[in-house]
Amino acid sequence: MTTQLSAFRQDALREIGNIGLGGAVTALSDMTGVLFTLEVPEVLELTTSQLHIVCPTEECLMVGTIARVEGDWQGEGAFLFPWESAQVLWRILTGNAPADLGELNELYESVIREVANIMLGNFLTAIAQMTQFELHMEPPAFAADMAAALLSSLMVEALYGQRELLTIETRFSVPDQHFEGFFLYLPDTGSLQKLFDALGI
DSSP, rough: OOOOOOHHHHHHHHHHHHHHHHHHHHHHHHHSOOOOOEEEEEEEEETOOOGGGTSSSHHHHOEEEEEEEEEEEEEEEEEEEEEEHHHHHHHHSSOOOSSSSSGGGGHHHHHHHHHHHHHHHHHEEEEEHHHOOEEEEEEEEEEEEEEHHHHHOOOGGGGSSEEEEEEEEEEEEEEEEEEEEEEEEEETSSSSHHHHHHTTT
């Protein structure tokens, strides 16, 4: 665990993950007719210079959605899948998967867009429920690129800084198949403290 968070704060953020995932997995299963199960989410407290934890090389591919969030805790939110995990998800839901970015088509994009939007929206709802924040997500944009380029679009002004980044890693499974995704949130304030203050911790 690459985090400096106290156990109490880890538990609080993990609960946000559990609430967000619970709603998201139910919605995903209802939408697809496939029964998804999940592991307890892992909370990582990273700075924007430690994103190799999410994707080990700058060249690795990720896909998902990114959205601006307005309200009481403004920032940039995203739900992203490493390419290999996205391929597993595509095969589960469509029977096939693109080999590379050049093979992405409207069907593959729509699958990732729908799933990532469900995940992102439910995580933000969980934060709002636990903090009483008013959060308003703008329409998410689909993103597919090498990790460095994609993440720079999430945090252009902070890519080379040390701003804190809330990261919750999630792992999903259906029989004999597993994939993972990452909920990322970069608050405009550059600090997670406002979230902890709202949680009373």
